[in-house]
Amino acid sequence: MNEPEMNTEQKILDAAKDVFQQKGMTGARMQEIADKAGINKALLHYYYRTKEKLFEKVFNIAFSIFIPKMQEIMLSEKPVFEKIDFFIENYMDLLTKHPYIPGFVINELNRNPQILVNIFEKNVQIKENKLFEKFDAQIQAEVQKGIIKPIDTRNLMTNVIGLIVFPIVARPIIQGIMFENDKKQYDVFLKQRKDFVKEFIINSIKA
Amino acid sequence: MNEPEMNTEQKILDAAKDVFQQKGMTGARMQEIADKAGINKALLHYYYRTKEKLFEKVFNIAFSIFIPKMQEIMLSEKPVFEKIDFFIENYMDLLTKHPYIPGFVINELNRNPQILVNIFEKNVQIKENKLFEKFDAQIQAEVQKGIIKPIDTRNLMTNVIGLIVFPIVARPIIQGIMFENDKKQYDVFLKQRKDFVKEFIINSIKA
DNA sequence: TCTATCTTTGACCAGTTGGTTAAATCGGTT
DNA sequence: AACCGATTTAACCAACTGGTCAAAGATAGA
Numbered sequence: 167m168n169e170p171e172m173n174t175e176q177k178i179l180d181a182a183k184d185v186f187q188q189k190g191m192t193g194a195r196m197q198e199i200a201d202k203a204g205i206n207k208a209l210l211h212y213y214y215r216t217k218e219k220l221f222e223k224v225f226n227i228a229f230s231i232f233i234p235k236m237q238e239i240m241l242s243e244k245p246v247f248e249k250i251d252f253f254i255e256n257y258m259d260l261l262t263k264h265p266y267i268p269g270f271v272i273n274e275l276n277r278n279p280q281i282l283v284n285i286f287e288k289n290v291q292i293k294e295n296k297l298f299e300k301f302d303a304q305i306q307a308e309v310q311k312g313i314i315k316p317i318d319t320r321n322l323m324t325n326v327i328g329l330i331v332f333p334i335v336a337r338p339i340i341q342g343i344m345f346e347n348d349k350k351q352y353d354v355f356l357k358q359r360k361d362f363v364k365e366f367i368i369n370s371i372k373a
Numbered sequence: 374m375n376e377p378e379m380n381t382e383q384k385i386l387d388a389a390k391d392v393f394q395q396k397g398m399t400g401a402r403m404q405e406i407a408d409k410a411g412i413n414k415a416l417l418h419y420y421y422r423t424k425e426k427l428f429e430k431v432f433n434i435a436f437s438i439f440i441p442k443m444q445e446i447m448l449s450e451k452p453v454f455e456k457i458d459f460f461i462e463n464y465m466d467l468l469t470k471h472p473y474i475p476g477f478v479i480n481e482l483n484r485n486p487q488i489l490v491n492i493f494e495k496n497v498q499i500k501e502n503k504l505f506e507k508f509d510a511q512i513q514a515e516v517q518k519g520i521i522k523p524i525d526t527r528n529l530m531t532n533v534i535g536l537i538v539f540p541i542v543a544r545p546i547i548q549g550i551m552f553e554n555d556k557k558q559y560d561v562f563l564k565q566r567k568d569f570v571k572e573f574i575i576n577s578i579k580a
Numbered sequence: 581t582c583t584a585t586c587t588t589t590g591a592c593c594a595g596t597t598g599g600t601t602a603a604a605t606c607g608g609t610t
Numbered sequence: 611a612a613c614c615g616a617t618t619t620a621a622c623c624a625a626c627t628g629g630t631c632a633a634a635g636a637t638a639g640a
Contacts, residue, residue: 188484189399189484190397190399190400190480190484191400192396192397192399192400193397193398193399193400193484266483269479269480269483271546272476272542272543272545272546273397273476273480273483275545275546275549276473276476276480276542276544276545277395277396277397277400279545279549282545282546282549282550283549283554286549298550298551315576318569320551320552320562321562321566321569321570321573323551324539324540324547324551324566325536325570325573327539327543328535328536328539328540328543329532329535329536331539331543332531332534332535332538332539333531333535335479335483335542336479336534336535336538337483338479338482338483338486338489339478339479339482339489340531342482342486342489342490342493343489343505344505344527344530344531345527347490355527355528359528359531362525362528363528363532366528366532366577366578367577369522369576369577369578370573370574370576370577371573371576
């Protein structure tokens with residue numbers, strides 16, 4: 167398509183993203199990334215000196231894709247029900263565009279949890295604790311007002327994210343067992359699932 | 374402890390389980406498995422001719438751990454609410470004993486979905502469709518009786534499993550972001566979460 | 581046109597990897 | 611004690627892996 171116009175650095179990042187996300191850090195081969203980028207392997211090392219540095223870059227880009235929208239939604243002034251609606255709507259769309267990222271991130275973090283620490287060190291602007299505290303305060307305020315049932319914020323957040331992410335991460339097994347490996351059927355399932363998850367959560371927490 | 378009493382084959386399987394589950398198929402090294410089993414690398418190949426054959430064995434054992442209880446619960450004669458209670462109770466305990474298996478299985482299936490097909494070919498007794506059909510029939514029957522709200526069985530099953538498995542698979546990221554990487558605190562969270570998930574699901578689907 | 585810097589390449593290297601082989605050792609049988 | 615199959619080992623190998631290097635092209639300014 168537009169390959170000849172892209173600069174080498176971007177071609178490398180695109181190729182590396184594909185290979186790393188499909189095969190993981192340990193399974194990826196520098197030669198394959200070079201081939202997919204249409205360049206020499208030496209050139210790969212010219213731009214990103216080591217495999218680890220290239221991996222780190224790819225991982226950070228992947229991770230960053232899911233952070234800004236979360237902050238935006240959680241810090242907005244909407245009531246909790248609307249925030250949850252918004253969150254599900256936005257992240258299910260985002261996952262449709264980037265289905266391999268969650269599995270990639272989860273897997274690499276299990277392999278080496280230290281990666282997260284490095285990310286936090288470099289991105290000082292992500293003050294997760296403040297983010298959580300503010301959202302928690304809102305939840306407990308709405309509990310007081312009788313809008314939602316008494317609920318633990320961490321459990322609620324885990325549920326919302328889990329219900330969105332799990333069917334993407336575990337796609338091969340769910341699609342294989344419950345959908346006879348029918349890809350199209352599973353895509354339809356995921357699309358319809360948006361409203362299901364919204365209802366499921368709201369039903370459960372509304373007072 | 375009791376290593377000298379174990380036979381070589383079992384020592385190999387134990388070591389292979391550890392290494393494969395922690396580093397994945399591509400990250401695992403035959404030498405490391407041999408070392409951990411306290412044997413020579415050639416002996417590893419004497420018992421399991423190739424890395425792939427050893428991996429297949431380890432994967433099948435891991436996968437099998439989570440199947441029987443599921444069949445038992447789903448095919449039992451309890452009402453749906455009880456089945457869900459039972460399911461959450463049993464699988465959260467199972468996951469406490471085998472926390473690395475879900476991530477391992479999910480990751481390897483994303484790398485090579487073909488593995489699932491091979492498992493089904495070898496385990497003819499797992500007729501998932503029959504299993505699903507019977508459970509689906511029970512759900513819809515209880516919907517008719519007005520016990521639970523109208524609901525899609527596949528979405529419900531995805532939710533139940535996802536709410537159980539996700540906090541285990543995504544432990545590094547959730548523990549890191551929401552629990553300041555406090556391992557003990559997260560263990561407490563998981564223990565308390567059992568009842569939370571039960572309530573969360575029942576609240577959502579009861580008519 | 582000359583030159584200095586950036587980009588790209590083919591050839592190469594040392595360390596690692598899964599796997600093999602021939603010989604040694606063990607354990608039981610005769 | 612001689613024998614035989616199963617088990618275990620040290621030494622080895624070809625292929626692969628991340629990474630390097632010197633030299634060749636490309637590009638733009640003087």
